Amino acid sequence: MNSSNNRVKKDVVVPLLVLATIFAGMLSPLQSAVNGQLGNTLHGDGNAAAVISFGSGLVVMTVIILARHSTRAQFASIPRKMRAHDLPWWNWIAGICGAMVVFSEGASASVLGVATFQTTLISGLVISGLLCDRFGIGVEVKQPFNFARILGAVCAIAATILVVSPNWSAPKVIGLAVLPFLAGILAGWQPAGNSAIAKETGSMLVSITWNFIVGFSILTVILLVRIGMGQVSFELPHVWWMYLGGPLGLLSIALMALLVRGLGLLLLGLASTAGQLIGSVLMDLLIPQLGAHVYMVTVLGALVALIGAGIAMIPSQKEAESTNN
Structure with a gap:
């Protein structure tokens, strides 16, 4: 009887x-829209937009870290752990990946449209995930290329070509579309770095805060150099919601961390990807102020990206055996 009740409960809870x-996945395109409009307000300066977005997120994380003695102590242990060299150095700079994603949002999301931006970003992430699995970056068991994984990568490339195809005659737009694609490829190994730092310090909150510090520091140094060279005049926006990019990203991370316990990584990845793509298309359709035109190939490209992500997430026999053992 208990088994039957548990099954019914699971059938209701999982959906x-x-x-x-x-819905949580829809926060990502919302963040892209906010950062894209921020970048547009700053005359397409993705660097300045990323500094503001990272800065707002860092303020929130600093408050959270300082609120508890345990997280303060865990964060204070970072310099000592870095000097010990127990963790490969590249884990400590994983925040560069997030910096690249936010930079590309500020530089290109308002021009490409949220749907095109998210599709190219996710396509890059799919390919990056396959490469990380193949070379053992952040995973315990290396996953060789097989038909399903190669098909997933092909779908990702096809999705990117589809969503940018209406702009073949605009080289500038095509060039901007490369930014989120490259950001997605780079960001594929960020979860591995985040996980390693969280394990080393004993706190995912500390890991996220460190990522924000790394990204914010690098972007700020670049911006200050550009200001010093007279290449840019930096001015903070006066619209309050343009500071929500960082907090929206944090909210998405927090929700995913909670939801993964009830769904597992596979279902979480598929559902969040679906949310990102559905949300980005709806955003472009329902908010004409964003200035993006949604073509049929844009919707088709988003669908192909979702299929590619789903295929790429199918565990191989070797991975399934490792999980079962």
Whole structure:
């Protein structure tokens, strides 16, 4: 009887968690839209937009870290752990990946449209995930290329070509579309770095804060150099919601961390990807102020990206055996 009740409960709870994950996934295109409009306000300066977005997120994380003695102590241990060299150095600079994503949002999202931006970003992430699995970056068991994984990568490339195809005659737009694609490829190994730092310090909150510090520091140094060279005049925006990019990203991370416990990585990845793509298309359609035109190939490209992500997430026999053992 208990087994039957548990099955019924699971049949009800899992679909609700999937829906919650889809809505949580929609926070990513919302963040892209905010940072894109921020970059547009700053005359397309993705660097300045990324500094503001990272800065707002860092303020929130600093408050959270300082609020508890345990997280303060865990964060204070970072210099000592870095000197010990127990963790490969590249884990400590994983925040560069997030910096690249936010930079590309500020520089290109308002021009490309949220749907095109998210599709090219996710396509890059799919390919990056396959490469990380193949070379053992952040995973315990290396995953060789097989038909499903190669097909997922092909779908990702096809999705990118589809969503940028209406702009073949605009080289500048095509050039901007390369930014989120490259950011996605670079960001594929960021979760591995985040996870390693969290394990080393004993806190995912500390890991996230460190990522924000790394990204913010690098972007700020670049911006200060540009200001010193007279290449840019930096001015803070006066519209309050343009500071929400960082907090939206944090909210998405927090929700995913909660939802993964009830769904597992595979369902979470598929549902969140669906949310990102559905949300980005709806955003471009329902908010004409964003200035993006949604073509049929844009919708088709988003669908192909979702299929590619789903295929790429199918665990191989070797991975399944490792999980079962």
